[in-house]
Amino acid sequence: MARTLGPVCKRCRREGVKLFLKGSRCESAQCPFEKTKDKKPTPPGMHGFKRGKMTEYGEQLREKQKVKTYYGVLESQFRKYYQAAERSKGNTGQVLMAFLERRLDNVVYRLGFASSRAQARQLIAHGHICVNGRRLDIPSYLIRPNDVISLKAHNYQGAKASRQGAKGIVEFALEQFKGRELPEFLARKEGEGTPTGVVVRYPSFEDVSLQVQPQLIVELCSK
Numbered sequence: 001m002a003r004t005l006g007p008v009c010k011r012c013r014r015e016g017v018k019l020f021l022k023g024s025r026c027e028s029a030q031c032p033f034e035k036t037k038d039k040k041p042t043p044p045g046m047h048g049f050k051r052g053k054m055t056e057y058g059e060q061l062r063e064k065q066k067v068k069t070y071y072g073v074l075e076s077q078f079r080k081y082y083q084a085a086e087r088s089k090g091n092t093g094q095v096l097m098a099f100l101e102r103r104l105d106n107v108v109y110r111l112g113f114a115s116s117r118a119q120a121r122q123l124i125a126h127g128h129i130c131v132n133g134r135r136l137d138i139p140s141y142l143i144r145p146n147d148v149i150s151l152k153a154h155n156y157q158g159a160k161a162s163r164q165g166a167k168g169i170v171e172f173a174l175e176q177f178k179g180r181e182l183p184e185f186l187a188r189k190e191g192e193g194t195p196t197g198v199v200v201r202y203p204s205f206e207d208v209s210l211q212v213q214p215q216l217i218v219e220l221c222s223k
Contacts, residue, residue: 060219105139
């Protein structure tokens with residue numbers, strides 16, 4: 001599982017776009033991007049922005065690094081997704097992004113059960129998430145249509161809302177999620193009881209929330 005031990009806000013500055021890596025902090029005024037709305041964010045480092053036009057290779061690399069950081073995958077994982085996309089029918093770049101959207105940690109985050117993808121990975125790895133009623137601790141699991149994603153029942157039923165456990169994390173995330181729309185390939189069952197989400201269909205490139213040019217990634221990986 002990919003882990004980021006250092007400051008993550010500098011990663012957003014490096015890519016020049018908000019990647020929502022710190023959950024609720026990214027939505028608040030504390031976010032460095034919110035503080036510099038009207039200014040172009042400078043890359044991390046003491047020298048800041050460097051003059052000169054970025055090379056073609058540099059643009060391709062930055063696009064790939066942006067996607068890897070956004071979904072929290074390592075280089076070896078990313079290569080496997082690319083190879084699977086290359087073997088599939090359709091546009092390789094768009095299929096690659098659809099594969100990444102199918103990851104269980106991404107689906108848990110987009111359902112609103114976690115404040116960030118990193119937190120979603122932690123919930124899954126600690127055994128708090130069930131798929132079709134069975135506990136699943138593999139963040140990279142690729143969801144399929146009609147899969148039902150829920151929080152493990154004993155973690156939710158009878159637990160105190162104030163408790164800093166899985167229930168508290170999910171309830172806080174759902175509260176922060178209010179006002180945002182679910183992607184079309186997902187549905188969430190509202191009401192009392194254990195939070196539950198359903199996969200309506202396979203995600204497509206149009207469901208990706210990140211502004212990305214997948215063709216640049218394909219050009220880089222095919223070299």
